[in-house]
Amino acid sequence: MRLLTSAAWLALFAGAGFTFLVERGYLGAAVAPDLALLPAHIGTLEVLEEIPLEPGSLGTQPPERYAFRRVLDARGAEGRLFVAYYARAQRWSGRPHDVEKCYAALGWQELEARRLVEAHRPWSRLFEREGETIRVVHWLERPGPDEDQLEWRQLGSRLSSLRGFRPDVASVYLEFPAAAAPSDAEAEQAADELSRALEQLW
Amino acid sequence: MLPARATRGLELALFFALVSPLLAEWFETTSASSRLSYALLVPALALVLALRERRAGPEFAPAAPQSLSKNPPPAESQPDTARLGATTRRIGAGILRGVATMPRRAWLSSRAARDSCSGSQSRAAGAEALAALFAWLGAAAFVGGTLSGIFTLTLCGVPLATLAYVARLGGRTALVRCAPALGLLLLMVPPPMPLLDRVNPLLIRASGQTALKLLTLFDPEVTWSSPMLVFQGWRLIVAEACSGSGTFLMLFALSAFLAALFRLGPWRALTLILCSFPLTLLVNGVRIASSALVIARFGAAAGEGLAHELLGQVVVLLGAALLALSVARWAPRARLEVVA
Numbered sequence: 001m002r003l004l005t006s007a008a009w010l011a012l013f014a015g016a017g018f019t020f021l022v023e024r025g026y027l028g029a030a031v032a033p034d035l036a037l038l039p040a041h042i043g044t045l046e047v048l049e050e051i052p053l054e055p056g057s058l059g060t061q062p063p064e065r066y067a068f069r070r071v072l073d074a075r076g077a078e079g080r081l082f083v084a085y086y087a088r089a090q091r092w093s094g095r096p097h098d099v100e101k102c103y104a105a106l107g108w109q110e111l112e113a114r115r116l117v118e119a120h121r122p123w124s125r126l127f128e129r130e131g132e133t134i135r136v137v138h139w140l141e142r143p144g145p146d147e148d149q150l151e152w153r154q155l156g157s158r159l160s161s162l163r164g165f166r167p168d169v170a171s172v173y174l175e176f177p178a179a180a181a182p183s184d185a186e187a188e189q190a191a192d193e194l195s196r197a198l199e200q201l202w
Numbered sequence: 203m204l205p206a207r208a209t210r211g212l213e214l215a216l217f218f219a220l221v222s223p224l225l226a227e228w229f230e231t232t233s234a235s236s237r238l239s240y241a242l243l244v245p246a247l248a249l250v251l252a253l254r255e256r257r258a259g260p261e262f263a264p265a266a267p268q269s270l271s272k273n274p275p276p277a278e279s280q281p282d283t284a285r286l287g288a289t290t291r292r293i294g295a296g297i298l299r300g301v302a303t304m305p306r307r308a309w310l311s312s313r314a315a316r317d318s319c320s321g322s323q324s325r326a327a328g329a330e331a332l333a334a335l336f337a338w339l340g341a342a343a344f345v346g347g348t349l350s351g352i353f354t355l356t357l358c359g360v361p362l363a364t365l366a367y368v369a370r371l372g373g374r375t376a377l378v379r380c381a382p383a384l385g386l387l388l389l390m391v392p393p394p395m396p397l398l399d400r401v402n403p404l405l406i407r408a409s410g411q412t413a414l415k416l417l418t419l420f421d422p423e424v425t426w427s428s429p430m431l432v433f434q435g436w437r438l439i440v441a442e443a444c445s446g447s448g449t450f451l452m453l454f455a456l457s458a459f460l461a462a463l464f465r466l467g468p469w470r471a472l473t474l475i476l477c478s479f480p481l482t483l484l485v486n487g488v489r490i491a492s493s494a495l496v497i498a499r500f501g502a503a504a505g506e507g508l509a510h511e512l513l514g515q516v517v518v519l520l521g522a523a524l525l526a527l528s529v530a531r532w533a534p535r536a537r538l539e540v541v542a
Contacts, residue, residue, distance in 0.1 A: 001327065008334035008341070012363055015344030016220035019356055022348045023223035061234070090231055090353065098399070104429070105441050159349065 022165050028143070030087040030168035033201035035067035038083070042197065043189035044074040044182065045174075047081060058084075061095050063171070077180030082173050083198075089142070089169035096171040099138040103127050108134075118188035120195060126178055135181035138173035139191060141198055142166070170198060214367070221360055228357055232392065236511070237448030240455055244390040247459045251383035254463075329373035336366035354394045361387045382462030389455045402445040403428075405486070409446050412487025417494055433494040438505070446486030449518050453478040453485070456522055464533040474529065485521035489514050 021027050040047055048070040055062065063084035071081045086096050100110060100123075108127035115121045122139035143166040172194060176182065182190070204212070218225075232238040340362035347356025365384055369377050377384070407428045414426040417433055424433045431438040457478045461471035492513060497505035504510075 001330070005330050005334040008337035008366075011341035012337040012344075012359075012366065013217065013220070015341035015348075015359065016217060016363070019344045019348045019359070020220045020223060023227065088227075089351070090227070095231075101442050105439070107439055165348075 028162045028166040031202045039197050042193040044186045045190050046072045073182045079176035084171045088167045118191050122191050133178035135178045136175050137187045141170040238392050240452035248383045248387040255379050333366045333369035357391045405445040408483050409486035413490035416491040434498045450482040460529045489517040
């Protein structure tokens with residue numbers, strides 16, 4: 001009994017110590033990527049110039065860094081790529097915001113939502129507003145494992161890779177008019193290549 | 203060697219140093235978010251309850267365990283075996299009685315000592331086991347939450363560790379006495395975002411329906427199609443930030459505090475806590491309806507920015523005050539006197 005009690009207190013302090021190391025970034029500190037170095041091509045998409053953005057439109061808790069770029073797909077359809085970097089992911093408080101909430105707040109009605117099969121399992125959503133329909137593919141990019149779910153595999157991979165303990169996160173989305181949106185396979189390829197590019201930048 | 207008290211103090215200081223980054227993030231984020239800022243008050247309210255219990259003294263402690271009441275019956279209750287008139291005879295009888303009852307008293311005394319000793323030992327072991335259980339749970343929350351990156355789960359480690367310390371320092375009695383305060387302390391952990399994501403659309407729909415009913419008094423043509431309210435030509439979108447989830451969390455915590463403060467019974471307390479949901483719908487409905495009325499009267503600018511925020515806060519504070527006054531008015535008198 002004595003041993004069990006002592007072990008419990010030891011575990012409590014060890015757990016708190018582990019949390020301390022991760023929270024203070026001693027196991028993996030945030031590294032801000034230089035988003036100007038994003039590649040010119042991600043999959044079949046061509047990444048073009050920056051779109052001017054009013055900083056005030058990014059809300060009360062804006063990202064530390066962001067890139068808002070014009071993109072063209074192989075058929076010449078024009079879309080937009082947004083990458084927002086947050087040094088500290090605070091999903092519990094809504095930072096970064098869920099992309100679908102931003103669209104809903106702007107009056108877009110969600111018509112369809114499904115997940116693609118790429119490793120990051122991006123969401124593909126269809127929105128409609130006043131007759132206009134758009135397709136948005138979005139996901140959260142982390143230096144470590146992709147899913148923020150309580151899974152044994154994820155816990156294992158976080159333990160085995162110190163990068164998994166980094167606190168930073170990037171919220172990424174691609175937006176195209178629904179009629180000219182890239183196919184699921186093209187979107188998955190773009191997500192995969194952008195993910196690898198970001199991995200090099202942070 | 204340090205005295206036990208100093209060791210305990212050092213241990214607590216070390217623990218707080220280890221969880222300080224967690225508490226710092228909790229403080230920064232909750233103070234920056236109007237939806238979560240209620241959580242800042244929760245530890246203070248829990249402390250109020252704990253101090254009140256401490257000041258109230260042991261009369262509120264639970265009844266002593268049965269083993270404690272098994273004291274040996276007083277010697278006076280033993281049957282008087284000899285009835286003698288003279289003093290000498292009385293003394294002699296006393297000696298005789300003492301000798302005669304000696305084996306029985308010795309047996310009763312030893313049994314009482316054994317009961318008392320084993321009782322206190324088992325109570326101490328029980329408290330130790332409880333403390334160990336909460337310490338294990340706290341450790342699991344810290345490790346599981348950190349590994350999975352779920353901050354709210356990690357934060358659960360703090361109130362669980364507090365439970366463990368209270369069990370270790372004050373035993374089961376302290377746990378029972380401080381149960382309302384410790385229960386309230388758990389509310390310092392905001393609900394996880396995925397849960398709120400599910401609740402918010404329901405709250406928006408229900409609050410919009412309430413606003414619709416209120417605004418029908420001013421304009422029978424008013425319509426509501428979630429999340430849009432159309433009132434006197436204005437189209438108002440009820441944003442996710444105005445879903446009322448912050449109001450609900452604040453009223454929920456306030457109801458739990460009031461139930462503990464006024465020592466409501468379990469059913470009354472549960473009813474009061476459940477009432478926080480319809481009250482939220484009413485408050486948020488009034489908030490949306492008043493925003494619509496202000497916009498219709500003074501224009502779109504009056505429904506944005508600081509003016510919108512202030513109007514919302516005033517309505518929510520009025521709702522909280524209404525709740526507190528209602529509980530103070532209808533709480534059972536006897537219990538109020540005890541509190542006083």
